[in-house]
Each structure stands twice: as C-alpha cells, then as structure tokens.
Amino acid sequence: MKIKVLGPGCARCHQLEKTVQEVVKELGINASVEAVTDMIKIMDYPIFSTPGLVINEKVQCFGRVPSKAEVAKFITAALSADAG
Amino acid sequence: MSFVIELLQGGWETIKEYLLLHLPFVVPAFFLAGALYALFPKDKIIRYLGPKSRKNIAYPMAVLGGLCLAVCSCTILPLFAGIRKSGAGLGPAIAFLYTAPATNILAIVYTSSLIGVDVALARIILSIVFALVIGITMAALLPDKAPDGAPEGSPASAFATVSSVKTSRWLWGFFVGLLAILMWGASPVLKLQVKLPGLAVLLVVFVFIARKALNKDSFKSWMRETWFFVRTIVPLLLIGVFVAGMLKVVIPAEFVKQYFGNSTLGATLAAVLFGTVAYFPTLVEVPMARLFLDLGVGRGPLLAYLLSDPVISLPSILVVRRFIGNKRTLVYIGLIILCCTAAGLIYGFIVR
Numbered sequence: 534m535k536i537k538v539l540g541p542g543c544a545r546c547h548q549l550e551k552t553v554q555e556v557v558k559e560l561g562i563n564a565s566v567e568a569v570t571d572m573i574k575i576m577d578y579p580i581f582s583t584p585g586l587v588i589n590e591k592v593q594c595f596g597r598v599p600s601k602a603e604v605a606k607f608i609t610a611a612l613s614a615d616a617g
Numbered sequence: 618m619s620f621v622i623e624l625l626q627g628g629w630e631t632i633k634e635y636l637l638l639h640l641p642f643v644v645p646a647f648f649l650a651g652a653l654y655a656l657f658p659k660d661k662i663i664r665y666l667g668p669k670s671r672k673n674i675a676y677p678m679a680v681l682g683g684l685c686l687a688v689c690s691c692t693i694l695p696l697f698a699g700i701r702k703s704g705a706g707l708g709p710a711i712a713f714l715y716t717a718p719a720t721n722i723l724a725i726v727y728t729s730s731l732i733g734v735d736v737a738l739a740r741i742i743l744s745i746v747f748a749l750v751i752g753i754t755m756a757a758l759l760p761d762k763a764p765d766g767a768p769e770g771s772p773a774s775a776f777a778t779v780s781s782v783k784t785s786r787w788l789w790g791f792f793v794g795l796l797a798i799l800m801w802g803a804s805p806v807l808k809l810q811v812k813l814p815g816l817a818v819l820l821v822v823f824v825f826i827a828r829k830a831l832n833k834d835s836f837k838s839w840m841r842e843t844w845f846f847v848r849t850i851v852p853l854l855l856i857g858v859f860v861a862g863m864l865k866v867v868i869p870a871e872f873v874k875q876y877f878g879n880s881t882l883g884a885t886l887a888a889v890l891f892g893t894v895a896y897f898p899t900l901v902e903v904p905m906a907r908l909f910l911d912l913g914v915g916r917g918p919l920l921a922y923l924l925s926d927p928v929i930s931l932p933s934i935l936v937v938r939r940f941i942g943n944k945r946t947l948v949y950i951g952l953i954i955l956c957c958t959a960a961g962l963i964y965g966f967i968v969r
Contacts (some may be wrong), residue, residue, distance in 0.1 A: 536828075540691065541691055543689070543691050544845050544848055544849050546691075561911070572694055572932070572936045573936055575694075575695065576694060576695055576698035576936070576939075576940070579702075580695050580698065580699070581663065581687075581695055581696050581699045582691070582695050582696060583692070583695055584691075585695075595695075596659075596692070
C-alpha cells in the first residue's frame with residue numbers, strides 16, 4: 534500500500550503525516566508513507582486544499598486533518614479494496 | 618557594542634509599537650480566519666467554478682472564493698489548480714489567484730490597525746477590482762485553446778461531486794456577527810465611550826448566535842484551526858517585526874524621505890518592483906510597510922507596495938508558470954505592475 538501525504542510543510546501537513554505513521558504502525562500493515570511537498574506534484578491530484586491524503590493514488594480526503602480513527606478507516610477500507 | 622544594544626532596543630521598541638499595541642484587533646481576526654477555514658461552506662462557491670458556469674457568475678464567485686476560502690496560503694495554489702483544470706477558464710482562475718493572497722483577512726485587519734483604515738480599504742477594494750480586470754484582460758488577450766469541458770479525471774469530477782450541504786441560517790448569522798465585531802472594533806470614527814458598550818452588546822448577541830450555529834465538533838474545529846493559524850503565523854511575525862525595528866535604527870530616514878516621500882512615478886514603480894521581488898511570510902508585509910511609512914515613504918508608493926507584495930513571490934510564480942505557461946505568466950506580472958503603479962500614483966495624488 535502506498536500512502537502519500539500531500540502538503541508543502543505547514544503544521545497541518547506534518548500533523549497528518551504523524552497521524553498516518555502512527556496508524557500504520559498500530560495496524561501493523563505493510564505501507565509506505567511518502568510526504569509530497571513539491572507544489573507542482575501536489576497540484577496534479579484533484580484536491581482543493583492541502584493537506585491531502587492519498588492511498589494507492591486515490592484521494593481520500595483533503596483540506597483538513599482527519600482524526601486517527603478516520604485515517605484508520607480509510608486505510609482498512611483500502612486494504613479490503615485491495616484484497617477484494 | 619552600544620550599536621548592538623541600540624539594534625536590540627530598536628527591535629524591542631518596535632515590537633511594542635507595531636505588534637503589542639495592535640493585538641486587540643489582530644486576535645479577533647485570527648478567530649475569523651479560523652472560522653472561515655473550518656466552517657465556511659466551500660461547496661457553495663466551488664460549485665459555481667466548474668466547466669458549465671457562465672462567465673458573469675464565475676468571476677464574482679472566484680473573487681468571493683479568494684475572500685472567503687483561501688485564508689491560508691497553502692490553499693491558494695491547489696484551489697487555483699482545481700479551478701484551472703476544471704474548465705471554468707483562465708479568467709476566473711486568475712481572478713481567484715490574485716484575490717486570494719491580496720485580500721487575506723488577517724493582513725487587511727492588521728493593515729487597518731497598523732497603517733490606517735484608508736489604506737486597508739483601498740487595499741481590499743482595489744485588489745478586487747484588479748483581480749477582475751487582470752482576469753478578464755488575460756482571458757481576452759491569451760485565451761485558452763482548451764477543448765470544451767474538462768478532461769477526464771480532473772477536478773471537474775471533484776467539482777461535480779461537491780454536494781450541497783444545507784447551511785443553517787445561523788451559520789451565516791455567525792459569520793456576519795463575527796465580521797460586525799471586527800469592523801466595529803476597527804472603526805476609527807467611533808469614540809471609545811460608544812465603542813466599548815456597543816462591543817459588549819455585539820458580543821452578547823454573537824455568543825447567542827454562535828451557540829445556535831455550532832455544535833461541539835464545529836466549535837472544536839474552529840478553535841483548532843484558529844490555534845493552527847496563531848501557531849504558524851505569530852512566531853514569524855515576531856521575528857519580522859523585530860527585524861523591522863532593527864532596520865529602523867540602521868536605515869537613514871532622510872534618504873528615504875527624499876526619494877520616496879512624494880508620489881512620483883519613480884518612487885511608486887520602485888515600491889511595486891520591491892514588492893514583486895520581496896518575499897515575506899504572511900502578515901510580515903504589514904509591519905514592513907509601517908516601517909517604510911515611519912521612515913518617510915509617501916502613502917501612494919506605500920499602497921503600491923502593499924498591493925503588489927502579497928501577490929507575487931518567486932515560489933508561487935514558478936508553480937503558476939507550470940499551469941499557464943511562460944507567456945501568460947509574464948503578462949500576469951506585467952499587468953500587476955501596471956495596476957499597482959497606477960493605483961499608487963492615483964492614491965498619492967488624492968491623498969496629497
């Protein structure tokens with residue numbers, strides 16, 4: 534699973550990255566977490582506002598910092614989508 | 618050694634004069650910024666910026682978007698990209714791109730307090746006018762050769778799925794109330810005996826509306842976003858003001874006054890070019906402008922600087938260039954320089 538956190542480096546983006554890494558560790562899944570800070574690459578994704586959460590190249594949410602529970606939901610949903 | 622002490626004193630005095638004295642105005646503005654970011658219903662505006670929207674709706678909506686949606690500089694470029702890719706056209710995207718940083722609500726409020734309501738009003742009104750003029754001009758001069766409708770997999774599909782969330786009337790009342798408090802507090806015409814009791818009344822009414830408009834989650838969200846803004850902006854602002862204070866000690870006022878005191882073409886153009894090249898963190902352009910004012914720069918060149926500084930910076934230009942091409946980017950910059958210089962000259966003439 535490839536997870537990308539889109540954001541130029543403001544406080545919210547760091548927060549999201551931290552949350553994602555915590556969830557990945559707690560769920561114990563095999564996922565790479567990449568922080569995309571290059572604005573040009575970020576604007577390739579259909580988001581209106583950073584931070585953005587992308588799992589396997591699909592945008593999950595943007596413009597806010599989702600709670601740990603929400604991030605866990607996104608990740609588990611993507612896991613089952615992979616498996617199914 | 619005494620020079621160093623003089624520098625540090627200059628910095629500290631300026632922090633007191635430029636920042637601490639104006640906190641009562643800036644603090645409510647942070648709450649408004651937080652509210653706009655957390656609670657303003659983005660979908661209501663974004664819906665009108667898609668491929669099917671007519672020009673006479675897209676432009677005002679782009680400007681409104683710049684006013685209400687892009688309170689954080691991190692939103693501006695993604696939103697610009699989204700509007701551009703969705704097919705609403707070059708014009709509205711440019712109008713948004715200009716309005717967003719130019720009408721940053723925190724900067725406007727701080728400008729009003731630190732420099733004057735006249736300059737703050739001029740800044741916001743002229744920015745809107747310029748955004749429309751530049752957007753329409755560019756759309757006319759260098760139109761898109763884009764295909765009809767938006768390409769597959771672009772934000773147009775994201776636009777389409779932005780569902781309309783029912784917004785309660787209380788939420789609009791909430792924003793109006795917050796804005797009213799800000800404007801009442803910032804108004805220079807009201808005497809303190811009138812202002813304070815009026816403020817108390819407004820606050821009571823506002824709290825009543827806020828309790829109807831927000832639930833616990835919205836409130837927490839609002840507080841969290843407000844805190845994020847404070848956390849991000851205030852440290853850099855402190856440093857910026859301190860540096861301005863030190864510069865005040867070093868830069869000779871007579872020199873500045875001689876060349877920039879009057880609203881000449883040279884002074885105004887220089888102010889605009891400086892604003893174009895200079896890159897300050899959010900809000901720092903305001904104490905810098907006040908520094909120039911204290912050193913003797915005329916109000917005309919000062920306005921020209923304040924209009925051009927937030928809108929152009931090297932990083933944003935590089936990104937924008939990727940989206941609209943070199944030629945359009947150069948035209949964009951040229952139009953900005955033209956408008957800001959003209960505005961500065963006219964304003965300097967009026968105010969003289």
